[in-house]
Amino acid sequence: MTKRRSRGFRKLEGNAFARLTFLGASGEVTGSSYLLETRGARVLVDCGMCQGERHSRAANERPFSFDPGGLDAVVLTHAHVDHSGLLPKLMRDGFRGKIHATEPSGELLGVLLRDSAHIHEQDTKSENRRRARAGKKPLEPLYEVADAEHALAKLVLHPFDARVEPFEGLALRFVRAGHILGASSVECWLSCEGVERKVVFSGDLGRKREPLLLPPEPPEEADLVLLESTYGDRDHKDLDTTVEELAQALREATQDGGNVLIPVFAVGRAQEILHYIGTLEREGRVPTLPVFLDSPMAVRATELYRRFAECFQGHRCEAREPQNLEFCRTPEESMALNQRHGVVILSSSGMCEGGRIVHHLRHNLWKASTDVVIVGFQARGTNGRALVEGARRVRLLGESVVVKARVRTLGGFSAHAGQTELVEWVRPMVKGGARVALVHGEDEKRAALAERLRRETGVEALRPLRGDAVVLNRRGEALEFVPVAGK
Numbered sequence: 001m002t003k004r005r006s007r008g009f010r011k012l013e014g015n016a017f018a019r020l021t022f023l024g025a026s027g028e029v030t031g032s033s034y035l036l037e038t039r040g041a042r043v044l045v046d047c048g049m050c051q052g053e054r055h056s057r058a059a060n061e062r063p064f065s066f067d068p069g070g071l072d073a074v075v076l077t078h079a080h081v082d083h084s085g086l087l088p089k090l091m092r093d094g095f096r097g098k099i100h101a102t103e104p105s106g107e108l109l110g111v112l113l114r115d116s117a118h119i120h121e122q123d124t125k126s127e128n129r130r131r132a133r134a135g136k137k138p139l140e141p142l143y144e145v146a147d148a149e150h151a152l153a154k155l156v157l158h159p160f161d162a163r164v165e166p167f168e169g170l171a172l173r174f175v176r177a178g179h180i181l182g183a184s185s186v187e188c189w190l191s192c193e194g195v196e197r198k199v200v201f202s203g204d205l206g207r208k209r210e211p212l213l214l215p216p217e218p219p220e221e222a223d224l225v226l227l228e229s230t231y232g233d234r235d236h237k238d239l240d241t242t243v244e245e246l247a248q249a250l251r252e253a254t255q256d257g258g259n260v261l262i263p264v265f266a267v268g269r270a271q272e273i274l275h276y277i278g279t280l281e282r283e284g285r286v287p288t289l290p291v292f293l294d295s296p297m298a299v300r301a302t303e304l305y306r307r308f309a310e311c312f313q314g315h316r317c318e319a320r321e322p323q324n325l326e327f328c329r330t331p332e333e334s335m336a337l338n339q340r341h342g343v344v345i346l347s348s349s350g351m352c353e354g355g356r357i358v359h360h361l362r363h364n365l366w367k368a369s370t371d372v373v374i375v376g377f378q379a380r381g382t383n384g385r386a387l388v389e390g391a392r393r394v395r396l397l398g399e400s401v402v403v404k405a406r407v408r409t410l411g412g413f414s415a416h417a418g419q420t421e422l423v424e425w426v427r428p429m430v431k432g433g434a435r436v437a438l439v440h441g442e443d444e445k446r447a448a449l450a451e452r453l454r455r456e457t458g459v460e461a462l463r464p465l466r467g468d469a470v471v472l473n474r475r476g477e478a479l480e481f482v483p484v485a486g487k
Contacts, residue, residue, distance in 0.1 A: 007067040012039055016480075017192035018472040020199060020224070022464040023065060024048055025440040029230055029379060030082035031059065032440055034201065038190055041072045041167035045186065045201050049085030049116070051351070051379065060086065060142055065467075069094035073166055076101040077203030078183035079108035080267065085116050088147035091154075099154045100166065102174050104182030104308045106157040108267060111300045117148040119354070160184065178206020178216045179415050180268035181305055187219050195474045200225045204440065205417040205425055209239060211275045211320075212305070216417070218425045222434040223478050224470060227426050227461075228416070229441030230377065232449030235418035242412025243276055249373050249408050250277070250286045250344065257342045258369025261405075263357045263384060265350035266298035268415045269376050271305045273346060278320040292337060294328040294347040294356050302327075328356075338363045350376045352383035352394075362396045370405035375413040380442075423452060430457045435479055437462040437470065 012019060017039055024033035024046075031050040036043045050056040068090045076084055076099060087099065101109065124141040131138055158164055158174055165171045169191050174184035186201045200222040208215045236242075253260045264270040270293060280286040293299055322344075328334050334356050337345055347357040361383075364370040378384035383394050387407050393400050417425065426436060436453060438446040438461050450461040462470075467484035 007070070009037060009042060009066055009070055012037065015473045015475055016471045017195070017474050018190045018197065019469055020472070021469040022437070022439065022466060024050070024466065025082075026464045026466050026468065027441075027443050027446070029377070029440060029442060030056070032077075032083045033086075034226065034439075035066060036188065036190075036199070038167070038169055039192060040169045042066075042070060043167075043170065044071055044074045044090075045188075046077055046083040046203075047074055047086045047090055048083040049081045051082050051085075060089075064090070064093060067094065069096065071095050071097055073097045074099045075172060075186055075188075076105060076109070077177065077186055077201055078102075078180055079105045079112050080180065080204070080265075081112055081116055083203070084109060084112065087151040088113060088117055088143035091150045092143050092147045097154070098156045098166070099151065100156050100158060100164075100172065102160060102182045102184050103157045104304070105184070106155045106182075107304050107308070108180070108182055108301065109155065110152055111297055111304070112267065113148040113151060114145060115297045117143055117145040121145065175217045175219065176214050177203045178208075178210055178213050178417075179204045180206075181213070181301075181308055183213075185216070185219065187222075190472060192474060197223045197472045197478060199223065199472075200429065200434075202227045202425070204228055204230070204415070205422065206415055207236070207417055207421060210415075211272055211279075216425060218428055220428055221432040222429045223472070224435050224437065225426055225429050226437050226439050227422060227449075229422065229438045229446045229449045230416045231414065231418050232422060232438065232441050232445040233419060234448075235420050236414050237410075237412035239412050242410050243280070244285075245408070245410050245412075246273075246276060246373065246375075247280050247285045249371055249410075250280070250289065253344075253371045254287055254289065254342065256369045258367060258371060258405075259341060259360075259364055260344040260371045260373060261357065261360050261364055262344065262346045262373045262375060263350050263352050264295075264298065264346050264348055265376055265415075266295050266348040267301045269350060269413065270295065270298040270346055270348070271302055272413065272415070273375060274302070274322060274325065275320045277322045277344070278325075281323055282320070288323050290340070290343045291322040291325045292328055292343060292345050293325065294334050294337060294345055294360070296329055298346070298348055299327045299329060334359070350384070351378050352387065358383075358396050361394075362399065362401055365394070365396075365405050366402050368404045368406075372405050372407045374407065374409045377414070377416070419449060419452060422449060423456060426453075427457060430459045435459070435462065435470075437464050439464065 024031035032046040032048040
């Protein structure tokens with residue numbers, strides 16, 4: 001019998017029967033990852049890639065702090081790559097267990113992981129050509145398409161609201177979180193010798209009023225809740241006002257014949273903006289415009305949204321798409337848009353750091369007739385953040401480009417719950433005695449949300465850092481917070 005490897009794992013002894021270690025998105029917005037160890041299983045909840053920040057590449061390349069071969073399973077809250085994007089690397093490094101997710105998440109994961117792997121392969125080839133000319137050794141890609149395929153072959157898909165028990169002493173249930181297609185909060189019941197504790201992972205929570213998806217469903221009780229805090233410091237603008245701001249931008253853009261560029265995240269935001277443009281057209285609030293969705297991933301995701309229409313509130317999403325919507329699948333179709341005027345182009349990436357949107361920005365930012373409409377979160381250090389903050393020049397594809405375009409930021413379009421929605425989602429569990437750990441947010445966002453939770457509910461929320469842990473005990477104090485500095 002092969003001896004189980006244990007690098008990065010610590011034995012549970014005495015009164016402790018489970019340990020939760022914070023490995024990612026602790027003081028940061030991306031890279032979600034949490035290691036849950038019980039006496040019978042080792043489970044990773046999310047395996048996310050760091051995005052946006054300038055140190056992201058180094059963070060993604062560093063070795064896992066545990067032996068992937070010693071993991072029994074991965075549980076995914078949803079398919080966004082900041083929650084799933086390192087799964088192929090996990091496979092490459094020795095993971096052989098199952099990956100548990102909802103059925104729609106599994107479909108989206110196939111789109112996102114294959115695309116991510118393809119990008120890593122192509123970027124590495126380009127970089128290695130430069131390194132060869134400089135006489136440097138070639139680099140290995142973070143992972144390849146084959147690694148993504150290996151990860152997808154390990155998927156075990158579950159319906160919402162069904163309680164499953166993948167291991168003795170560990171039960172799971174996926175409940176709706178809104179946010180994107182298939183997104184869930186995960187309820188985990190941990191039991192040992194007649195004692196049961198419950199940990200809830202919020203995942204990324206959507207808003208109560210979303211145009212397509214059903215709203216988040218808060219669990220009623222927990223011992224510990226990991227609560228996202230991306231917008232923990234504020235509520236979003238009124239949605240009706242934001243939709244009108246989008247209408248105003250589209251109306252003004254038609255007057256001077258310029259193009260409207262909308263950087264979007266391929267999954268979720270692209271489909272939401274298409275919905276609103278289609279709605280505005282049908283209500284007569286904007287003229288019918290040529291609209292191009294220029295992102296192969298966004299196109300495939302839109303097709304999946306159509307397939308899973310039972311997840312939606314009300315109408316099927318294609319009923320509200322723009323009347324003159326065209327999909328750009330090939331590079332040639334994308335390049336042809338450079339010759340067009342008076343069109344609306346939705347393209348990824350959402351933070352303007354890569355993908356086809358960068359090419360469209362390079363061709364249009366220097367024109368005063370261009371409108372750039374920012375409709376999503378922009379992390380520090382990204383081109384999108386620079387545009388929002390009023391930069392007069394940005395560097396795109398190695399070229400310094402002057403910014404003469406009108407840049408509009410529409411803060412009401414968010415797939416994340418705002419501060420009040422976060423507090424209301426977690427309040428029933430806090431009333432029942434749950435402890436709260438704030439994750440997936442920058443430090444100032446977490447601090448603001450922690451203060452409001454303290455003021456309104458009396459709970460003192462934890463703000464864990466990478467490496468901090470919570471130990472679950474059988475007797476006495478149910479939870480014990482162990483900061484990394486104390487190890």
